[in-house]
Amino acid sequence: MRRLRAAAGPARENRGAGSQRCPGRRTQRRGRAVGDGLLAQLRPPRLASALNTSSSAAGSLAAMEPGPPGGSRPAEPGRRLSGAPLATSASSRSAARAEPGRLSLAVAAVLPAGGSGERMGVPTPKQFCPILDRPLISYTLQALERVCWIKDIVVVVTRENMEAMRSIIRKYQHKHISLVEAGVTRHRSIFNGLNALAQDQPDCKLCKPEVVIIHDAVRPFVEEDVLLKVVIAAKAHGAAGAIRPLVSTVISPSADGCLDHSLERARYRASEMPQAFLFDVIYKAYQQCSDYDLEFGTECLHLALKYCDTKAKLVEGSPDLWKVTYKRDLYTAESIIKERISQELCVVMDTKEEKEPISYLLEALRNELNHVKVTCGALGYAGRDTQHILEQCYSFACVNVHFFDFKLVPLSQRMENLMWIREFAKEVKKRNILLCGLLISYSQGSVCPGAYADLFQGVPHVAHLLTWRSASPKQDEQKLQETLTQGAIIIAALIRERSLGFVGQLLVA
Numbered sequence: 001m002r003r004l005r006a007a008a009g010p011a012r013e014n015r016g017a018g019s020q021r022c023p024g025r026r027t028q029r030r031g032r033a034v035g036d037g038l039l040a041q042l043r044p045p046r047l048a049s050a051l052n053t054s055s056s057a058a059g060s061l062a063a064m065e066p067g068p069p070g071g072s073r074p075a076e077p078g079r080r081l082s083g084a085p086l087a088t089s090a091s092s093r094s095a096a097r098a099e100p101g102r103l104s105l106a107v108a109a110v111l112p113a114g115g116s117g118e119r120m121g122v123p124t125p126k127q128f129c130p131i132l133d134r135p136l137i138s139y140t141l142q143a144l145e146r147v148c149w150i151k152d153i154v155v156v157v158t159r160e161n162m163e164a165m166r167s168i169i170r171k172y173q174h175k176h177i178s179l180v181e182a183g184v185t186r187h188r189s190i191f192n193g194l195n196a197l198a199q200d201q202p203d204c205k206l207c208k209p210e211v212v213i214i215h216d217a218v219r220p221f222v223e224e225d226v227l228l229k230v231v232i233a234a235k236a237h238g239a240a241g242a243i244r245p246l247v248s249t250v251i252s253p254s255a256d257g258c259l260d261h262s263l264e265r266a267r268y269r270a271s272e273m274p275q276a277f278l279f280d281v282i283y284k285a286y287q288q289c290s291d292y293d294l295e296f297g298t299e300c301l302h303l304a305l306k307y308c309d310t311k312a313k314l315v316e317g318s319p320d321l322w323k324v325t326y327k328r329d330l331y332t333a334e335s336i337i338k339e340r341i342s343q344e345l346c347v348v349m350d351t352k353e354e355k356e357p358i359s360y361l362l363e364a365l366r367n368e369l370n371h372v373k374v375t376c377g378a379l380g381y382a383g384r385d386t387q388h389i390l391e392q393c394y395s396f397a398c399v400n401v402h403f404f405d406f407k408l409v410p411l412s413q414r415m416e417n418l419m420w421i422r423e424f425a426k427e428v429k430k431r432n433i434l435l436c437g438l439l440i441s442y443s444q445g446s447v448c449p450g451a452y453a454d455l456f457q458g459v460p461h462v463a464h465l466l467t468w469r470s471a472s473p474k475q476d477e478q479k480l481q482e483t484l485t486q487g488a489i490i491i492a493a494l495i496r497e498r499s500l501g502f503v504g505q506l507l508v509a
C-alpha cells in the first residue's frame with residue numbers, strides 16, 4: 001500500500017467499435033462501501049503468512065520458471081501439502097522451456113477492484129463479499145502474490161473502499177500491494193492502475209514493468225500456470241489473454257426484438273482474464289483510446305489491437321477462471337474453495353508415524369482424504385517447518401498420546417479431564433478456529449491445552465484435536481482397526497462439514 005493516486009488524465013476522443021459495455025449500464029455505481037459488519041467478520045491474519053516474503057520478493061521473472069515449492073501457491077491454501085507438484089507446474093515449466101534463453105522480465109499486475117457489483121445485487125461490492133469468512137479479493141491477491149515473479153500488484157479501489165481495502169491488506173498480511181483510486185468504469189480503473197506503474201509519476205515508488213498482467217479482482221482461481229503462459233505470450237506477441245469455449249450461442253437481436261442472426265458457436269471464444277501486455281503497448285493504447293472506449297469498452301485486448309495494431313495471442317484457460325458476477329457465483333466459489341481445502345489435512349503429532357496404531361490411522365485418513373501431510377513435532381513448540389505447514393492448510397488433526405492410568409482414575413474424572421476442550425474451543429472460535437476432540441479408545445498420552453493456543457493462531461477454519469487415549473491396551477487388533485477407521489471417518493466428516501455444531505464437542509470413535 002504505497003500510494004494513492006488520483007484519477008487518470010483526460011483521454012483523446014476517438015470513437016471505436018469493438019467489445020463494448022451496454023451503454024445503459026456504463027458508468028460506475030458509486031457509493032457502495034464495505035459495511036462495518038463485513039469488516040467485523042474478517043478473520044485475523046493467517047499464522048506465519050509473514051514467512052511468505054521470500055516467495056514474492058523476487059523482482060523479476062528470472063528464467064520464467066514458476067517459483068520454488070511454496071513460493072507460488074494457489075488461491076486456497078493447502079494444495080501443496082501432498083508434496084506432489086501442482087498439476088499446473090509441469091505445463092508451466094514446459095511453457096517456460098519454450099522461451100529461448102533465460103529471460104529476466106519485470107512483471108507487475110493491475111487488479112481492477114473498483115466496481116460496485118450491480119449484478120450481484122447485494123449492498124457489499126462483490127470483491128469484498130466474504131467466502132468462508134475471507135473477502136473474495138483476498139483469495140485473488142493471495143493467488144497473485146504467491147507468484148514470486150510478480151513484483152508489484154496495483155489494486156484499484158474506490159475512494160470509499162480504500163480504508164476497507166487497507167484493513168484487508170493488514171489483516172491478511174498481503175504483500176507488494178499498492179492502492180490506486182478507481183475510475184467510473186473498469187477501463188478507467190485499469191488506466192489509473194497503469195498510470196501508477198508508468199514512469200515519471202511524481203512520488204511513485206512503483207517501477208514501470210516490461211510486462212503487465214491485468215486480472216479482475218473477482219476471479220480468485222487464477223493459477224501460476226496460466227499467468228506464466230499469458231506473460232510469455234505477451235512478451236512474444238505484445239498482448240495475450242485467457243479464453244474459454246462459449247457456453248451458450250451468441251445471437252444478435254434486431255430492433256424489433258427478433259433474431260437477426262446467430263454466430264457459429266465453435267468459431268468464437270469467451271474472453272476471460274488474466275491478460276498480459278507489454279506495458280508500453282497497453283499503456284499507449286489507453287492513452288490513445290477514446291472516451292467512448294473508456295466508458296463503454298469491455299476488452300483490453302481490443303484496445304491493444306485497435307490502437308497499437310497488436311494482435312493478442314489467445315491462451316486456453318481453465319474453467320475456474322470465470323468471473324464472479326452473480327450471487328450464485330459466490331456459492332460456486334465457496335464450494336470450490338471448500339472442496340479443495342476439505343480434501344487436505346495436516347496431521348501434527350507428537351509420536352512416530354511408523355508406530356503401529358498411528359500408521360493404521362494415517363492409512364485410514366489417506367483413504368478418506370486426497371492429501372494428508374504428516375508433521376512430527378512437539379505441539380506448542382512448532383518449528384519453522386510446522387509454521388510453514390500451518391500457513392498453508394486449513395485443517396489439522398493433532399494426535400497426542402495421552403497417558404491415563406485407567407485403573408486409578410475413575411471414568412467420570414477422566415471425562416472431566418477432557419472437558420477443557422469445550423472451554424478451549426470457545427476461546428479459539430473467536431479466531432474462527434473450529435476445534436473439537438476425538439477420543440479413540442486405545443493408547444495412552446497427555447494433552448496440554450495451552451499449547452494449542454499459539455499453534456493455531458490465525459488458522460482459518462477447522463482445527464481438530466485428536467486425543468489418543470486408552471481404554472483397553474489389549475483390545476484385539478481387528479477391533480482396534482475398526483476404531484481407527486471410524487476415527488478417520490469422523491475426522492474427514494468434520495473437515496468436510498465444518499459444522500459449528502461440533503465445536504467443543506468430544507467425540508468418541
Ligand SMILES: Nc1ccn([C@@H]2O[C@H](COP(=O)(O)OP(=O)(O)OP(=O)(O)O)[C@@H](O)[C@H]2O)c(=O)n1
Nearest residue numbers: 112113114115116117118119184185186189217
Ligand atoms: N469502475 C470499475 C468497474 C469495475 N471494476 C472492476 O472490474 C472487474 C470486473 O468488472 P465487473 O465484473 O463488471 O464488476 P462490477 O462492475 O463490480 O460488476 P457489475 O457490472 O455487476 O456492476 C471487477 O473486479 C470490478 O471491481 C473496476 O475496477 N472499476
Ligand SMILES: O=C(CO)[C@H](O)[C@H](O)COP(=O)(O)O
Nearest residue numbers: 021186216271272273298299
Ligand atoms: O472478460 C473480461 C475481459 O475480456 C472482462 O472481465 C469483462 O469484459 C469485464 O467487463 P464487465 O465489467 O462489463 O463485466
